[in-house]
Amino acid sequence: MIVEGEGLMRLSESEWQIMNALWQRYPASARELIERLPKNINWAYTTLKTMLTRLVAKNVVSERKRANTSIYEPLITRSKARRNALQSLMDQAFDGAMGPLMHFLIEDQKLSKKQRQELLQLLQNENSEK
Amino acid sequence: MIVEGEGLMRLSESEWQIMNALWQRYPASARELIERLPKNINWAYTTLKTMLTRLVAKNVVSERKRANTSIYEPLITRSKARRNALQSLMDQAFDGAMGPLMHFLIEDQKLSKKQRQELLQLLQNENSEK
DNA sequence: AAGAATATACTACAATCGTAGAAGAAAGTC
DNA sequence: GACTTTCTTCTACGATTGTAGTATATTCTT
Structure with a gap:
């Protein structure tokens, strides 16, 4: 089951691809995942497997076996990953604060x-609801 | 002089540190830059030099010599770099669109x-001004 | 000009990332 | 049960990143 792990992990570009596919629906086998990847990605099956293994090592994904086939599940939520990514971006590029980012966006x-x-x-809804 | 180069370059964590220092004021020498880095960063002088060399190789920074000392200048604007970083983030983590990012933020x-x-x-200002 | 300080250029090396082949085990098919 | 397909595990290898040492060239200082 997904728990919001605390450590600030960092997903690489390709890892995001995989995770995006996995969050779509899980548990999933490597075979399923590779089909769900954007069509412009053309990895060898073993490439995906290698990366899944690495994600498991990093505790970002869990692996469990049914017969001789591994099935995978995310160990962090998409939200959590997004929050982390956003935080990193802010730290690096926006003086670590939400303000400058918002400002820039707008x-x-x-x-x-x-x-x-x-x-x-969106903003107004939020404002009135709460 | 800074021109908004087109290629989607990607700055690494440490590269952001350097660029942030450089954007603060330039041209600048390695010596000056190292002083301007966040105090929690403690690089050897040669470490910074190595990275500057790499940034120059990537055409992100220009290098020119005064006497035997190199002075550096950014070749991309901070805005441009931010835009790129934001774009990457959106592509990877927010289905490539601004909408989901905004939604998430809010x-x-x-x-x-x-x-x-x-x-x-901010929003309202913008809305009325234009 | 000799010595001290500073800067540069070159080399190194471990960690991570992107990508995948090879070899072997398991399972499905006739 | 022999053959084919599908998985898994291991190994590999070049590129990039983080980090820095060494050796050499230049420039100040006295």
Whole structure:
């Protein structure tokens, strides 16, 4: 079962691909996962296996055997991973604070009018609900 | 002079540290840069030099000599680097779109009431100004 | 000019990442 | 039960990252 592990782990690019596939539906076998990867990814089956092994070693994914086949499950939630990634980004590139990031998103990032509206919407909902 | 290079370059953790110091004020020598790094970073002078050399090789920083001393300048803007980093994050972790990221920031990320207010503020300014 | 300080260039080396082949074990098929 | 397919485990290898030592060239200082 997924527990929100504490350690700040860092997923690499390819690891994200795998995790994205895994979060979609789990438990899953390597065979299933490889099919779910974006079509532009064309890994050898063993490549995926290698990476799964590494993810298991890092305690990001659990592995259990049914017959001779391993089935995998995430050990961290997508949210948790996202939070970690965001935190790293903020630390590295936005003086470690949410403020500058928000600011950048809104000012520099040129949201479309629609995006801006949506955002307002979201914010206002949150504000009133709670 | 800084030009907004096109290639999606990727800065590593330590590279961000250096670039942050460099963006603060440039041109700058290695000696100056090392002083400007966060106090918790304690690199040997040669470590910094090695990394600067690598940044130069990657065309992220320019190097020019005054007497026998190299002075460095960024070849990409901070904004550009931020945009790239954000883009990568979105691609990997937020289905490649701004929407889910925003959504996450607002819903899952539990902004403080104050942050939320600020954000609203920003948004509304933008909305009316343009 | 000799010695001290500083900077550069080159080399190194372990850890992680991306990618995968080879060999062997298990399971499904006729 | 022999053959084929599918998995697993091991090993490999080049690229990048983090970190720094050594040797050499340059420049100050007295």
